Amino acid sequence: MRLATSESEQLELDEQVLVSRAQKGDRQAFAALVEQYWDGLYRWLYHVTHHRQAAEDLAQEAFLKALAGLDSFRAGSNFRAWLFRIAYNSFLNQRRGEARARQLFPDTVPAPQHGPDEQVMSRENLQVLTRAVGRLPPDFRAAFLLRVEEGLSFREIAGVLHTTEETARWRVFKARQKLMDVLAPQLDREKP
């Protein structure tokens, strides 16, 4: 989810401190990074793979690779993008191997936790959105979720997905367009 600028800047600062400490061997600091990024990475991988176990394995693997390769992480660059790139590489390698059976989306959508100011869709629309996102082509879905949930720039998305900035922009464009095609009539019906 995107954050307000000041909050985002503060997180970046915290992240830099944590990364720096972790690079010096502070495991607590790395554990804090795991706490900070696990949910986002796991969510993204779940949406990309549609498979809980695969998403968990890939997320875990990405963190372990990151821990082992922390020395090679360049201070000042985006740790989140680096971590997601490691995870995406693992996903690509896994996808080349044995194809896993796809897990269907849960039928029931759990009630989300959200703040009072946020506009939240009805349960029915959220289900439609879930299916629509699930049916996006994987490349579009991966790029779109990195933009919307992780707030990565198009350049950073390109870095994660091994593509150009323009292609990243195009994938997000197409994903939004497809979602609008599916969701807009649904949302119109619910307009007061």
Place this chain on the structure above:
Amino acid sequence: MNCKEIKYFLLGCENPDRPPADVKAHLAVCHSCQDWQNRLALIEMNVPFLPVPASATRAQLLRKVLIQPRLVGADDLSAVAAAESLTETRVAIKDTVAPVSRVIEPKSPIVLTIGRSSSRRGAGLLHFFRDLEPSARRYAAGGLAAAILLVIFGWMVIRTPHRPPTPGSQLARSSSDPLLASIVERDLRLAGAERPSTRFLALADLADDLSGEVKKLAPLPEAKGVLDELVKRYQKVVRHGLLEIAQELSAKDRDELLNTVGERLHVAGRTADELGEQLGAKIPNSSRDALRRLTKAAFEGDRQLRDLRVQTFQQEPGNIRSPDGSALVRRDNP
């Protein structure tokens, strides 16, 4: 800007909820666009609420991070992470989490072979490398080493009777060159593959790696011989590897795999063609020729896989071609 342009802009910008002044000005007076923007914002705002099953793995990971003094195999993973940090090349590591807890075994014979082959290069070859720029030297060395390896494995990779992989060989991945690492990994997969579909996909990956290497080396005039060798290998992998194994695929696998791999070949061909166009006169004729040959082999491979898919489809009871012959349709869903 008109309404259509505004919508296109919003779809392609980083923050549709924070448009620039000129877009804002339009939105202020156009209720239709304003509604449209609100719907887009509503969709994006709700994406974080999409349901995801709970995961219990984080706790396990935290325990590992905090308790385990040093992760076994960390050197291995470190190399991977370093490669991901320094380059954007995909490093082929097949296993997921399991290898982290395994004890690293002695290098497999394959890895040792790579080491020996690199230490026995002739003096002439050394002169060749010495004359190159450092960056060119790295590419040329990688490409040449890959070519040597491919010569050794070449047909063996495609034709080898399947033998089960040894536990040690599963961990053979010490090469610092991504192409070499990926070739070793493909070879292991091919050697251990029982099913034609697995061999087919491993060869498709190998073809992708080779085409990627050709594209990387194409701008370097010094890489002429290496390029030639890589393209020849690419042609062999496509013509004699992929197309032959495709015949062995089960009808069930064919529909999906032929399409997927055909598309990959098409993309490889198209990007090689575009690169040739883009670099134009900046690259030597030999590089342009290599790209052209690669494009041709890739397109031809794609065409033949498509033909095979059509044949398979037509043989299935109940399936027919659409009237214009351009698409395949199922009888129950014309």
